[in-house]
Amino acid sequence: MNFPVRIGQGFDVHALVKDRPLIIGGVTIPHTHGLLGHSDADVLLHALTDAILGAAGLGDIGRHFPDTDPAYKGADSRVLLRAAMQKVRQKDWTVVNIDATVHAQAPKIGPHAALMVANIATDLSISTENVNIKAKTNESLGYLGRQEGIAATVVVLLARA
Ligand SMILES: Nc1ccn([C@@H]2O[C@H](COP(=O)(O)O)[C@@H](O)[C@H]2O)c(=O)n1
Numbered sequence: 001m002n003f004p005v006r007i008g009q010g011f012d013v014h015a016l017v018k019d020r021p022l023i024i025g026g027v028t029i030p031h032t033h034g035l036l037g038h039s040d041a042d043v044l045l046h047a048l049t050d051a052i053l054g055a056a057g058l059g060d061i062g063r064h065f066p067d068t069d070p071a072y073k074g075a076d077s078r079v080l081l082r083a084a085m086q087k088v089r090q091k092d093w094t095v096v097n098i099d100a101t102v103h104a105q106a107p108k109i110g111p112h113a114a115l116m117v118a119n120i121a122t123d124l125s126i127s128t129e130n131v132n133i134k135a136k137t138n139e140s141l142g143y144l145g146r147q148e149g150i151a152a153t154v155v156v157l158l159a160r161a
C-alpha cells in the first residue's frame with residue numbers, strides 16, 4: 001500500500017575529545033571539548049539525516065556518505081543533510097515536521113536551539129515552526145553522564161510533495 005505519510009527515526013552518538021570544535025545543529029558552541037568524527041561530527045544533523053533517509057526508505061547516512069571516503073573528511077554535515085534531502089525530494093517526499101533531542105550532560109543546548117532550528121529549516125526548506133529541538137542531560141549516568149560523548153535522537157514525518 002502507498003500511504004501519503006511516512007515516519008522515520010534517527011540516532012547518533014560521537015565521542016567528546018579535546019582539541020575539536022563542538023558543532024551541533026550547524027552551530028559552533030564554545031566548550032572545553034568537541035565531537036570526534038570523520039566529518040565535522042555534527043551528531044544532531046547525522047541523526048536527522050538518518051531519520052529523513054529512513055523515512056524515505058533510502059537506508060542510512062553511511063550508505064550515502066561513507067566514513068571511508070576521503071571526500072567526506074572534515075565534511076560540513078549541513079552539506080550532507082542538504083544532499084540527503086535532495087535524494088528524498090527526488091522520491092517525491094517533503095518534510096512535515098521534526099522533533100529532536102540532544103542528549104548532552106554539558107554544555108547547555110537551550111541557548112543555541114533557535115539557531116539550530118533556523119539552520120535545519122533553511123537546509124530542508126521548511127518553516128522553523130516545523131522544527132523542534134529539545135535537550136536532556138543524562139542525569140550524570142553512564143557514558144553520556146560522564147561527558148564521554150553526546151548523542152541525538154530524531155523523529156521525522158514525511159508527506160508526499
Ligand atoms: N545539555 C542540556 C541539557 C538540558 N537542557 C535543558 O535543561 C532542562 C532540564 O534537563 P534535565 O536533563 O535535567 O531534565 C531540559 O529540559 C532542557 O531545557 C539544556 O538546555 N541543555
Ligand SMILES: C[C@@]1(CO)OP(=O)(O)OP(=O)(O)OC[C@H]1O
Pocket residue numbers: 012013036037038039040041042046061062063065066067072073075
Ligand atoms: C558522516 C560520516 C561521513 O563523513 O562520518 P562521521 O563523521 O564519522 O559520522 P557518523 O555519524 O559515524 O556517520 C556517517 C559517516 O558516513
